Amino acid sequence: xxxxxxxxxxxxxxxxxxxxxxxxxxxxxxxxxxxxxxxxxxxxxxxxxxxxxxxxxxxxxxxxxxxxxxxxxxxxxxxxxxxxxxxxxxxxxxxxxxxxxxxxxxxxxxxxxxxxxxxxxxxxxxxxxxxxxxxxxxxxxxxxxxxxxxxxxxxxxxxxxxxxxxxxxxxxxxxxxxxxxxx
Amino acid sequence: xxxxxxxxxxxxxxxxxxxxxxxxxxxxxxxxxxxxxxxxxxxxxxxxxxxxxxxxxxxxxxxxxxxxxxxxxxxxxxxxxxxxxxxxxxxxxxxxxxxxxxxxxxxxxxxxxxxxxxxxxxxxxxxxxxxxxxxxxxxxxxxxxxxxxxxxxxxxxxxxxxxxxxxxxxxxxxxxxxxxxxx
DNA sequence: CGTGCTGTTGATCCCGTTCAATGAGTGTGG
DNA sequence: CCACACTCATTGAACGGGATCAACAGCACG
Numbered sequence: 001x002x003x004x005x006x007x008x009x010x011x012x013x014x015x016x017x018x019x020x021x022x023x024x025x026x027x028x029x030x031x032x033x034x035x036x037x038x039x040x041x042x043x044x045x046x047x048x049x050x051x052x053x054x055x056x057x058x059x060x061x062x063x064x065x066x067x068x069x070x071x072x073x074x075x076x077x078x079x080x081x082x083x084x085x086x087x088x089x090x091x092x093x094x095x096x097x098x099x100x101x102x103x104x105x106x107x108x109x110x111x112x113x114x115x116x117x118x119x120x121x122x123x124x125x126x127x128x129x130x131x132x133x134x135x136x137x138x139x140x141x142x143x144x145x146x147x148x149x150x151x152x153x154x155x156x157x158x159x160x161x162x163x164x165x166x167x168x169x170x171x172x173x174x175x176x177x178x179x180x181x182x183x
Numbered sequence: 184x185x186x187x188x189x190x191x192x193x194x195x196x197x198x199x200x201x202x203x204x205x206x207x208x209x210x211x212x213x214x215x216x217x218x219x220x221x222x223x224x225x226x227x228x229x230x231x232x233x234x235x236x237x238x239x240x241x242x243x244x245x246x247x248x249x250x251x252x253x254x255x256x257x258x259x260x261x262x263x264x265x266x267x268x269x270x271x272x273x274x275x276x277x278x279x280x281x282x283x284x285x286x287x288x289x290x291x292x293x294x295x296x297x298x299x300x301x302x303x304x305x306x307x308x309x310x311x312x313x314x315x316x317x318x319x320x321x322x323x324x325x326x327x328x329x330x331x332x333x334x335x336x337x338x339x340x341x342x343x344x345x346x347x348x349x350x351x352x353x354x355x356x357x358x359x360x361x362x363x364x365x366x
Numbered sequence: 367c368g369t370g371c372t373g374t375t376g377a378t379c380c381c382g383t384t385c386a387a388t389g390a391g392t393g394t395g396g
Numbered sequence: 397c398c399a400c401a402c403t404c405a406t407t408g409a410a411c412g413g414g415a416t417c418a419a420c421a422g423c424a425c426g
Contacts, residue, residue, distance in 0.1 A: 003349070005263040027252075064248055065205075065247055067251055075190055079309030080184060083381075117405085125262075128384080130407085131382055131383075133405060134406085149391095166184060166186070169186070265413080266414065300371095301372075302372085310414075310415090311415060311416080312373080313373095316374055333422090
């Protein structure tokens with residue numbers, strides 16, 4: 001926003017598409033927070049490419065719908081959840097992405113690195129850096145997560161984390177469905 | 184959410200498409216809040232239809248990207264803005280939709296009906312009914328809007344409303360660009 | 367007139383912000 | 397090697413915006 005407030009509107013993971021065909025520029029900044037490989041297309045030629053390979057349009061549509069779903073789920077996080085639930089939700093997303101990236105089959109223990117600062121996490125969640133820090137500490141003290149370092153997270157039991165995120169009622173072990181829904 | 188909290192994730196206006204090709208069902212409820220005309224397609228046949236008319240896929244992609252942009256803009260509202268700004272943003276969206284619906288050319292005075300309750304507005308904004316009511320009253324007292332009745336809104340100057348929404352810095356009359364960006 | 371629903375208004379409380387100090391990790395130059 | 401600077405993260409104390417609880421008003425029903 002013009003006055004310095006800002007909001008993260010998406011977390012991209014490969015393979016994802018960046019930029020919108022038919023528009024000159026994007027109103028969003030895009031920042032790489034990890035090792036990144038970009039495959040660039042020329043805007044003009046891309047239209048021809050879509051004409052030549054209609055399947056490309058199908059794929060783009062599919063990915064857009066997926067992103068739309070993700071954005072809407074994030075609306076739920078920002079609109080309804082408490083700070084603790086927000087923080088847990090964020091970590092749960094990272095955990096589930098780590099799980100799919102390394103193809104861990106419904107694992108309960110997941111470890112990953114935070115590639116962004118507390119401040120950036122706060123921008124994702126509509127919170128302040130301080131609140132994020134406090135919530136992470138609280139989750140650690142409650143045994144939901146472990147901190148190898150400030151940036152290294154270990155989730156011993158993803159289902160417990162999901163329960164803290166509010167995505168699972170209270171029933172035990174309903175998380176298996178929930179985690180696949182997030183991924 | 185399972186515990187009663189809920190969040191509105193989109194406001195549909197004609198012509199908009201409902202439901203996602205390639206998915207069995209939607210995880211969202213859809214509620215009509217105004218006179219509505221639905222044009223229904225059979226899920227199975229729709230795939231064939233897209234094959235027969237590739238242009239259909241292009242249109243769907245275009246509309247999805249538009250919705251994605253709207254969702255992301257709403258993330259900004261939910262994540263960053265104060266209650267007053269949220270309320271103003273919501274009214275601004277309705278006002279700009281009214282403007283495009285009736286093809287009012289960059290009008291400054293716009294009147295429209297709220298077809299939903301305060302509670303539903305609150306669900307859109309991640310606020311409570313009481314807060315929404317208070318903010319609407321405050322906007323009325325500050326002359327930003329007028330209330331013909333609880334559901335009938337008059338916006339004398341859309342630019343002022345946009346300024347309250349935080350979408351416009353403080354510079355006078357930059358709103359002309361802003362309103363077209365929202366629509 | 368009573369009943370129910372929607373919206374308004376008031377009083378109090380609490381979660382998250384704000385402001386401020388401190389700690390921890392890293393690189394730099396002496 | 398240590399002192400220093402710098403950034404990121406943690407922690408504490410006080411404040412405030414919005415939630416919560418509650419009473420009441422307006423209005424359409426029977």
